[in-house]
Amino acid sequence: MRAEIVSIGTELLLGQIIDTNAAYIAGELPLLGIDLYYVSQVGDNLGRMTEVLGRAWSRSDIVITTGGLGPTQDDVTREGIAAMLGEKIYADATLEKEIREFFAQRAWKMPESNVKQATLIPSARPIVNPRGTAPGWWVEKDGKLLIAMPGPPIEMQRMWEKEASPRLRQMMKGEVILSRTIKTLGLSEAAVDELLVPFLKDTNPSIGVYAKSDGIQLRLTSKAARREEAAARIAAREDEIRALLGSCIWGLDDETLEGVVGWLLAARKWRLAIMESCTGGLLSSMVTDSPGSSAYFKGGVVAYANEVKVAWGVPSGLIERHGVVSTEVAAAMAAAIRERMKAEVGVSTTGVAGPDELEGKPVGLVYIGLDDGRTQRVVEANVPRRRVDIKKRASVHALFELRRLLLDGG
Amino acid sequence: MRAEIVSIGTELLLGQIIDTNAAYIAGELPLLGIDLYYVSQVGDNLGRMTEVLGRAWSRSDIVITTGGLGPTQDDVTREGIAAMLGEKIYADATLEKEIREFFAQRAWKMPESNVKQATLIPSARPIVNPRGTAPGWWVEKDGKLLIAMPGPPIEMQRMWEKEASPRLRQMMKGEVILSRTIKTLGLSEAAVDELLVPFLKDTNPSIGVYAKSDGIQLRLTSKAARREEAAARIAAREDEIRALLGSCIWGLDDETLEGVVGWLLAARKWRLAIMESCTGGLLSSMVTDSPGSSAYFKGGVVAYANEVKVAWGVPSGLIERHGVVSTEVAAAMAAAIRERMKAEVGVSTTGVAGPDELEGKPVGLVYIGLDDGRTQRVVEANVPRRRVDIKKRASVHALFELRRLLLDGG
Numbered sequence: 001m002r003a004e005i006v007s008i009g010t011e012l013l014l015g016q017i018i019d020t021n022a023a024y025i026a027g028e029l030p031l032l033g034i035d036l037y038y039v040s041q042v043g044d045n046l047g048r049m050t051e052v053l054g055r056a057w058s059r060s061d062i063v064i065t066t067g068g069l070g071p072t073q074d075d076v077t078r079e080g081i082a083a084m085l086g087e088k089i090y091a092d093a094t095l096e097k098e099i100r101e102f103f104a105q106r107a108w109k110m111p112e113s114n115v116k117q118a119t120l121i122p123s124a125r126p127i128v129n130p131r132g133t134a135p136g137w138w139v140e141k142d143g144k145l146l147i148a149m150p151g152p153p154i155e156m157q158r159m160w161e162k163e164a165s166p167r168l169r170q171m172m173k174g175e176v177i178l179s180r181t182i183k184t185l186g187l188s189e190a191a192v193d194e195l196l197v198p199f200l201k202d203t204n205p206s207i208g209v210y211a212k213s214d215g216i217q218l219r220l221t222s223k224a225a226r227r228e229e230a231a232a233r234i235a236a237r238e239d240e241i242r243a244l245l246g247s248c249i250w251g252l253d254d255e256t257l258e259g260v261v262g263w264l265l266a267a268r269k270w271r272l273a274i275m276e277s278c279t280g281g282l283l284s285s286m287v288t289d290s291p292g293s294s295a296y297f298k299g300g301v302v303a304y305a306n307e308v309k310v311a312w313g314v315p316s317g318l319i320e321r322h323g324v325v326s327t328e329v330a331a332a333m334a335a336a337i338r339e340r341m342k343a344e345v346g347v348s349t350t351g352v353a354g355p356d357e358l359e360g361k362p363v364g365l366v367y368i369g370l371d372d373g374r375t376q377r378v379v380e381a382n383v384p385r386r387r388v389d390i391k392k393r394a395s396v397h398a399l400f401e402l403r404r405l406l407l408d409g410g
Numbered sequence: 411m412r413a414e415i416v417s418i419g420t421e422l423l424l425g426q427i428i429d430t431n432a433a434y435i436a437g438e439l440p441l442l443g444i445d446l447y448y449v450s451q452v453g454d455n456l457g458r459m460t461e462v463l464g465r466a467w468s469r470s471d472i473v474i475t476t477g478g479l480g481p482t483q484d485d486v487t488r489e490g491i492a493a494m495l496g497e498k499i500y501a502d503a504t505l506e507k508e509i510r511e512f513f514a515q516r517a518w519k520m521p522e523s524n525v526k527q528a529t530l531i532p533s534a535r536p537i538v539n540p541r542g543t544a545p546g547w548w549v550e551k552d553g554k555l556l557i558a559m560p561g562p563p564i565e566m567q568r569m570w571e572k573e574a575s576p577r578l579r580q581m582m583k584g585e586v587i588l589s590r591t592i593k594t595l596g597l598s599e600a601a602v603d604e605l606l607v608p609f610l611k612d613t614n615p616s617i618g619v620y621a622k623s624d625g626i627q628l629r630l631t632s633k634a635a636r637r638e639e640a641a642a643r644i645a646a647r648e649d650e651i652r653a654l655l656g657s658c659i660w661g662l663d664d665e666t667l668e669g670v671v672g673w674l675l676a677a678r679k680w681r682l683a684i685m686e687s688c689t690g691g692l693l694s695s696m697v698t699d700s701p702g703s704s705a706y707f708k709g710g711v712v713a714y715a716n717e718v719k720v721a722w723g724v725p726s727g728l729i730e731r732h733g734v735v736s737t738e739v740a741a742a743m744a745a746a747i748r749e750r751m752k753a754e755v756g757v758s759t760t761g762v763a764g765p766d767e768l769e770g771k772p773v774g775l776v777y778i779g780l781d782d783g784r785t786q787r788v789v790e791a792n793v794p795r796r797r798v799d800i801k802k803r804a805s806v807h808a809l810f811e812l813r814r815l816l817l818d819g820g
Contacts, residue, residue: 015437016620026422029425036423041449299714304710
């Protein structure tokens with residue numbers, strides 16, 4: 001089955017927004033066993049849109065559109081689909097009633113222009129929109145399928161997860177497709193590619209390699225007639241990969257580093273305190289991205305000025321002797337914050353965020369301090385040189401090392 | 411002049427990366443007075459790529475490609491362009507010498523596969539790559555133009571800024587195009603649209619409205635035979651917009667909120683200290699995104715647990731009486747951090763980050779405290795309800811209010 005994506009909206013062609021919808025759907029299609037060969041963006045222009053949709057309809061089995069389903073004059077996706085298929089748009093009484101009720105429930109006045117969102121063509125069935133007013137269209141004709149979804153990413157993703165993807169899954173000839181994502185940190189993409197060479201020619205399971213800010217992710221996808229077979233294929237390949245990648249693996253599927261660390265802390269009933277310098281608040285911010293972090297995160301100090309480090313318990317003599325970017329200071333910061341905030345584990349970061357060198361040390365050099373009372377450890381990391389990247393990557397490394405400490409000790 | 415963008419790379423069709431290159435170029439083209447009507451993505455498949463390039467070449471004046479210029483077998487953009495134009499690829503001796511020297515200077519061994527990056531076709535001239543080995547192609551034929559650039563965004567953007575965009579500017583019939591971006595916060599996109607209605611029909615200057623995480627941005631673009639005329643048109647419209655949007659405007663062009671605040675603090679020789687709760691470290695992290703922030707940022711405390719707030723000087727009775735999400739506690743946090751860190755100005759955030767209500771207060775309610783010794787102020791903000799958004803938008807609001815305080819007082 002070949003799919004094609006058409007992202008609709010003049011704001012895309014003005015660079016006002018980035019087409020994340022296409023990337024999202026492109027990442028989802030392999031999980032359904034559907035191939036994607038073309039992606040296009042087109043503006044809110046009926047003529048050009050009809051032409052692009054027509055080409056997509058002729059060369060692909062499934063056409064997926066996002067955008068242009070709103071109530072304004074610029075929203076012409078329905079008109080484009082109708083023109084392309086040579087069908088007439090009509091107002092559907094049931095849909096119109098539902099849209100009026102949506103507004104009435106909120107005591108909002110419904111602009112009459114919203115009525116155009118209650119239209120269909122003979123070949124289209126509406127797709128419920130769990131998060132907005134515009135239903136999507138599910139259009140089957142001549143053995144082909146067109147799925148029209150809203151543009152706003154949250155609405156589109158919910159409609160995809162709840163309605164479109166399950167329907168597509170049912171259509172796919174009873175095959176089962178399972179996938180598992182393995183999340184790693186510590187090896188470059190090239191190094192991972194090389195380790196995976198024995199497996200890359202295998203199409204079942206297939207392996208997709210994705211470079212993300214929290215490391216290299218491997219997605220194993222298996223297709224089979226029965227669920228047990230697909231699961232077995234994935235489990236076997238996962239075991240082989242674990243044997244090769246071992247301690248570089250920190251999580252699976254939807255897990256985040258901060259979530260994994262949070263779970264480990266909560267399981268021990270430990271609280272975390274952070275003293276960070278070069279990461280400037282980002283490490284604490286990542287920890288607090290996890291809902292429920294108040295159960296295990298006491299707080300942090302962004303000890304940007306050296307006097308703040310000293311006020312919080314780092315001996316000033318240590319800074320004078322070794323420099324603020326040093327293993328000694330990283331260790332002292334972790335110990336001090338752990339004690340002062342009365343936490344079970346303290347983590348620190350000190351490094352050179354750039355753009356200039358500091359104390360003769362290169363941009364990207366970062367020391368991560370960890371202290372859980374029994375184990376004191378400092379890890380040196382060297383991260384890519386752009387300022388914003390340094391903060392992010394240093395924070396990611398710090399969480400990875402905290403996970404390692406929590407697994408090793410305590 | 412009509413342009414079309416073709417983003418090349420199978421990783422795009424697998425959802426492994428998002429096509430930021432197309433959005434970047436799409437945002438740049440209006441500054442050159444070039445219209446964009448089509449964007450496509452295609453994989454590293456010679457047949458499909460040649461077809462897509464051929465359609466683009468026939469319907470547009472300028473075709474811009476990114477990706478597929480690397481040294482591997484999957485990099486077939488040059489082959490695709492050659493096939494599309496019916497020209498023969500040959501190895502250019504000068505380019506080959508330059509690539510070999512690039513490797514020699516770094517004492518790296520050059521893989522022979524890199525030689526394919528030294529190829530051209532008769533209609534192509536090389537475009538210098540300031541950041542990598544692969545030169546781009548500038549192809550002029552039959553009154554049309556094709557610009558082929560590398561895929562990695564940093565390399566592409568540098569090549570665009572340094573080489574491609576200046577060359578395009580020269581080609582555009584001696585017209586001058588100027589643009590000015592006005593950055594605002596505090597009005598919704600709909601409210602801004604409404605205020606701009608008198609101006610939106612004007613095409614010179616034109617106004618593009620962009621919703622960003624730091625507010626609504628307006629980009630004025632003017633085209634004229636002489637620079638003075640374009641500048642005058644922009645200045646006049648900018649004055650009219652300032653009269654309408656007034657204090658909502660916080661910055662221009664490439665300025666960031668944290669940069670603007672940093673400049674104001676440095677101008678006064680004031681230092682900033684932050685005690686943040688619901689923003690969890692993100693407010694400090696935004697401040698430290700600005701290079702040179704160590705000159706005016708002393709540090710912050712992420713006082714996530716209430717005992718940390720109390721340990722840092724917030725009276726526990728205040729929390730008991732009014733709740734931690736209250737104007738009283740916000741004010742106390744700002745005053746306390748300013749004093750304890752011996753800073754000139756203290757800023758605090760306390761609010762309900764979700765997913766649950768807190769103390770019966772709704773998700774998204776945030777109080778921002780500000781204290782510069784003479785003025786103590788608390789601002790209430792209500793921000794959209796998703797956790798990660800709440801932290802970001804609350805931090806943005808806090809910086810906006812700090813800017814206001816610095817302009818009003820001191």
